[in-house]
Amino acid sequence: MAAKLKVFTWSDGFHAFTVATTSRPKALEAWGSRQDLFATGLARPLTGGPDYDAALAAPGEVVARGLAIDVGKIGKAKRVKTRGPSKAKAARIEKLDAALADLDQHHQAALADFETRQAALDAARREAEARYAAERQTLSGDLKAARG
Structure with a gap:
């Protein structure tokens, strides 16, 4: 049985980044974050809204919505390259x-x-x-x- 998807979001002030995945660590991995954004309070679970729906439509894909740049525009976020x-x-x-x-x-x-x-x-x-x-x-x- 596949694990139930949860939706998580965080914002850098310019964009809101949302992802539908099974766990917080997988959300952090999808965002390319090396720090625990949940521990700092920057990231949180999301329970509804247009970002929620867009993330569930593309599980595992990071969805970005403009807050200060491209306001209101929802689309796929650029893939973050994690470097060694x-x-x-x-x-x-x-x-x-x-x-x-x-x-x-x-x-x-x-x-x-x-x-x-x-x-x-x-x-x-x-x-x-x-x-x-x-x-x-x-x-x-x-x-x-x-x-x-």
């Missing part, structure tokens, strides 16, 4: 990703070294405990024989 990060930002992200991977690799190597050293310590402890137990048993036997 700038070259500088992409280079910084790549550098940080590499640094993070390098840090993870060094951490894993350090953990492996700790495990090796801990295994050696455990073996030395077992050996010391065995030596102690053998010497104690010998001395206890000698003490018993001397008392006896």
Whole structure:
């Protein structure tokens, strides 16, 4: 079953942008917004009117109505092109990703070294405990024989 369409709108002061979609995140995506316009109070659900009808007639398409420019004219909004990060930002992200991977690799190597050293310590402890137990048993036997 397809999700029920809801109509959302927001305005930049010059145009009202309206879209019929299933959720707020999808409306933000259709508008090409990187910020939550609903949280700031700029966007809101719409329940009726000409923008509502135009948006329902073209689900997923952003409908623009002029408020200060082309007043009252309703039509398809120009598609917003969402760009990726700038070259500088992409280079910084790549550098940080590499640094993070390098840090993870060094951490894993350090953990492996700790495990090796801990295994050696455990073996030395077992050996010391065995030596102690053998010497104690010998001395206890000698003490018993001397008392006896």
